[in-house]
Amino acid sequence: MAADSWAWDFGVEDESTDVSVLETPVYTYQDTGYYQITMIAQPGASCADTAIQTIAVLPPLELALSLEDSYCQNGTMFFSVEAAGNYSGNAAFDWTFPPGSVPEGSEEEFPGIIGSTATGIWDGLLRVDNHGCEISAQLPVEVPVLPVADISLASEPCSGYTLSFFSES
Numbered sequence: 001m002a003a004d005s006w007a008w009d010f011g012v013e014d015e016s017t018d019v020s021v022l023e024t025p026v027y028t029y030q031d032t033g034y035y036q037i038t039m040i041a042q043p044g045a046s047c048a049d050t051a052i053q054t055i056a057v058l059p060p061l062e063l064a065l066s067l068e069d070s071y072c073q074n075g076t077m078f079f080s081v082e083a084a085g086n087y088s089g090n091a092a093f094d095w096t097f098p099p100g101s102v103p104e105g106s107e108e109e110f111p112g113i114i115g116s117t118a119t120g121i122w123d124g125l126l127r128v129d130n131h132g133c134e135i136s137a138q139l140p141v142e143v144p145v146l147p148v149a150d151i152s153l154a155s156e157p158c159s160g161y162t163l164s165f166f167s168e169s
Contacts, residue, residue, distance in 0.1 A: 003041035003049075011035035011055075029057045058131055062086045065126060065139035076115045077143045081124055083109055091130040098122045119145045 010027045012018040012035065018027065029035065034056055042048045063085040070079035083093070095106040101116040114124075123138040154164035 005042055005044075007040040007043040009038040011037050032057050032059055056131065058133065059086055061128065061130055061133050061135040063126065063128055063135045063137045065124065065137050067139060067141060070141075072146060075146055076117050077146070078113050078115050079141060080113050081111065081126075081139055081141075083126055083128070083137075085128065085135075087128050087130040087135075091128050094127040094129075096125040096127075116141075116143050119143050 006021055006023055008020040008022075008025055008027075010018040010020075010029075012029070020027065034054055036052060036054050038050065038052050040048055040050050063083060066082050066084070068080045068082050070077060072078070081095075091109070093107055093109050095108075095111050097104050097106075097114055098116060098118045100118045101114050103111070103114065106112075121140055121142045124141050125136060125138050127134060127136040150168040152166055152168050154166050155162075
Protein backbone atom coordinates (compact mmCIF):
# COMPACT_ATOMS: atom_id res chain seq x y z
CA MET A 1 0.00 0.00 0.00
CA ALA A 2 1.40 3.40 -0.93
CA ALA A 3 1.13 6.02 1.76
CA ASP A 4 -0.95 9.13 1.28
CA SER A 5 -0.21 10.65 4.69
CA TRP A 6 2.96 11.07 6.74
CA ALA A 7 4.11 12.11 10.17
CA TRP A 8 7.69 13.33 10.52
CA ASP A 9 9.65 14.15 13.68
CA PHE A 10 13.08 15.66 13.00
CA GLY A 11 14.58 14.63 16.34
CA VAL A 12 15.23 17.93 18.10
CA GLU A 13 14.99 17.29 21.84
CA ASP A 14 12.54 19.43 23.82
CA GLU A 15 11.13 20.88 20.59
CA SER A 16 7.51 20.36 19.55
CA THR A 17 7.65 22.29 16.27
CA ASP A 18 10.20 19.98 14.58
CA VAL A 19 7.44 18.02 12.84
CA SER A 20 5.79 17.87 9.43
CA VAL A 21 2.97 16.08 7.61
CA LEU A 22 4.34 16.76 4.12
CA GLU A 23 5.52 13.94 1.87
CA THR A 24 8.89 15.60 1.20
CA PRO A 25 9.50 18.13 3.97
CA VAL A 26 12.45 20.49 4.44
CA TYR A 27 13.68 21.24 7.96
CA THR A 28 16.37 23.72 9.05
CA TYR A 29 18.35 22.70 12.12
CA GLN A 30 19.59 25.39 14.47
CA ASP A 31 22.74 23.53 15.51
CA THR A 32 25.09 20.76 14.48
CA GLY A 33 24.77 17.33 16.04
CA TYR A 34 23.24 13.91 15.61
CA TYR A 35 19.46 13.69 15.29
CA GLN A 36 17.14 10.70 15.20
CA ILE A 37 14.58 11.24 12.43
CA THR A 38 11.27 9.37 12.63
CA MET A 39 8.82 9.08 9.72
CA ILE A 40 5.51 7.25 9.96
CA ALA A 41 3.87 6.34 6.66
CA GLN A 42 0.08 6.22 6.94
CA PRO A 43 -0.07 7.27 10.62
CA GLY A 44 -3.12 6.04 12.50
CA ALA A 45 -3.82 3.25 10.00
CA SER A 46 -3.63 -0.41 10.98
CA CYS A 47 -0.85 -0.97 8.42
CA ALA A 48 1.21 2.09 9.30
CA ASP A 49 4.96 1.70 9.00
CA THR A 50 7.72 3.56 10.84
CA ALA A 51 11.25 4.34 9.67
CA ILE A 52 13.91 5.70 12.00
CA GLN A 53 17.27 7.05 10.90
CA THR A 54 20.04 8.90 12.74
CA ILE A 55 21.64 11.72 10.75
CA ALA A 56 24.59 14.01 11.34
CA VAL A 57 24.06 17.73 10.81
CA LEU A 58 27.44 19.29 10.05
CA PRO A 59 28.49 22.86 9.35
CA PRO A 60 29.06 23.59 5.66
CA LEU A 61 32.62 22.97 4.57
CA GLU A 62 34.70 26.07 3.93
CA LEU A 63 38.17 26.14 2.44
CA ALA A 64 40.65 28.91 1.72
CA LEU A 65 44.15 28.58 0.24
CA SER A 66 47.04 30.99 0.54
CA LEU A 67 50.53 31.28 -0.86
CA GLU A 68 52.73 31.76 2.19
CA ASP A 69 56.24 32.07 0.81
CA SER A 70 58.11 31.82 -2.47
CA TYR A 71 61.74 32.10 -3.47
CA CYS A 72 64.09 31.14 -6.27
CA GLN A 73 67.16 28.96 -5.79
CA ASN A 74 69.39 27.39 -8.46
CA GLY A 75 66.83 27.88 -11.24
CA THR A 76 63.88 26.43 -9.34
CA MET A 77 60.98 28.35 -7.79
CA PHE A 78 60.05 27.14 -4.33
CA PHE A 79 56.82 28.02 -2.59
CA SER A 80 54.65 26.93 0.30
CA VAL A 81 50.88 26.89 0.40
CA GLU A 82 48.49 26.65 3.31
CA ALA A 83 44.90 25.58 3.71
CA ALA A 84 42.43 26.89 6.26
CA GLY A 85 38.79 26.03 6.83
CA ASN A 86 36.25 24.54 9.14
CA TYR A 87 36.99 20.87 8.41
CA SER A 88 37.72 18.44 11.25
CA GLY A 89 40.91 16.66 12.21
CA ASN A 90 39.62 13.57 10.38
CA ALA A 91 39.58 15.32 7.00
CA ALA A 92 41.43 13.76 4.05
CA PHE A 93 43.51 16.03 1.81
CA ASP A 94 44.49 15.65 -1.84
CA TRP A 95 46.81 18.35 -3.24
CA THR A 96 47.67 18.46 -6.96
CA PHE A 97 50.58 20.54 -8.27
CA PRO A 98 51.69 20.95 -11.90
CA PRO A 99 53.69 18.25 -13.67
CA GLY A 100 57.36 18.58 -12.92
CA SER A 101 56.79 19.90 -9.39
CA VAL A 102 58.39 18.18 -6.46
CA PRO A 103 56.19 16.82 -5.08
CA GLU A 104 53.45 16.64 -7.72
CA GLY A 105 50.89 16.06 -4.97
CA SER A 106 50.41 15.50 -1.28
CA GLU A 107 47.92 14.04 1.17
CA GLU A 108 49.09 16.33 3.98
CA GLU A 109 47.11 19.36 5.13
CA PHE A 110 50.31 21.43 4.92
CA PRO A 111 52.42 19.90 2.13
CA GLY A 112 55.60 21.84 2.95
CA ILE A 113 57.89 23.38 0.35
CA ILE A 114 57.10 22.66 -3.31
CA GLY A 115 59.67 23.17 -6.04
CA SER A 116 58.79 23.83 -9.68
CA THR A 117 60.48 24.72 -12.94
CA ALA A 118 57.18 24.68 -14.87
CA THR A 119 56.93 28.36 -15.82
CA GLY A 120 53.62 30.14 -16.18
CA ILE A 121 50.55 30.61 -14.05
CA TRP A 122 48.99 27.38 -12.90
CA ASP A 123 46.57 26.32 -10.21
CA GLY A 124 47.44 24.40 -7.10
CA LEU A 125 44.36 22.29 -6.40
CA LEU A 126 43.24 20.97 -3.03
CA ARG A 127 40.35 18.59 -2.45
CA VAL A 128 39.18 18.01 1.12
CA ASP A 129 36.90 15.14 2.12
CA ASN A 130 35.37 15.54 5.56
CA HIS A 131 32.68 13.15 6.88
CA GLY A 132 31.83 12.18 3.30
CA CYS A 133 31.42 15.81 2.19
CA GLU A 134 33.88 17.17 -0.37
CA ILE A 135 35.08 20.66 -1.18
CA SER A 136 37.86 21.86 -3.45
CA ALA A 137 39.72 25.10 -4.03
CA GLN A 138 42.33 26.36 -6.47
CA LEU A 139 45.19 28.74 -5.86
CA PRO A 140 46.86 30.43 -8.83
CA VAL A 141 50.64 30.26 -8.51
CA GLU A 142 52.98 32.09 -10.86
CA VAL A 143 56.32 30.58 -11.73
CA PRO A 144 58.09 33.28 -13.78
CA VAL A 145 60.52 32.57 -16.58
CA LEU A 146 63.77 32.68 -14.71
CA PRO A 147 66.66 34.77 -16.01
CA VAL A 148 69.75 33.07 -17.36
CA ALA A 149 72.93 35.07 -16.91
CA ASP A 150 75.47 35.00 -19.72
CA ILE A 151 78.40 37.35 -20.30
CA SER A 152 80.06 38.21 -23.61
CA LEU A 153 83.23 40.17 -24.08
CA ALA A 154 82.53 43.04 -26.47
CA SER A 155 86.17 44.04 -27.03
CA GLU A 156 89.37 42.14 -27.56
CA PRO A 157 91.31 41.30 -24.42
CA CYS A 158 94.49 42.58 -26.11
CA SER A 159 93.13 46.13 -26.45
CA GLY A 160 94.42 47.38 -23.14
CA TYR A 161 93.15 47.74 -19.64
CA THR A 162 89.61 48.87 -20.52
CA LEU A 163 87.36 46.13 -21.81
CA SER A 164 83.70 46.22 -22.84
CA PHE A 165 81.21 43.59 -21.81
CA PHE A 166 77.53 42.97 -22.48
CA SER A 167 74.89 40.68 -21.15
CA GLU A 168 73.40 37.99 -23.38
CA SER A 169 70.74 37.25 -20.77
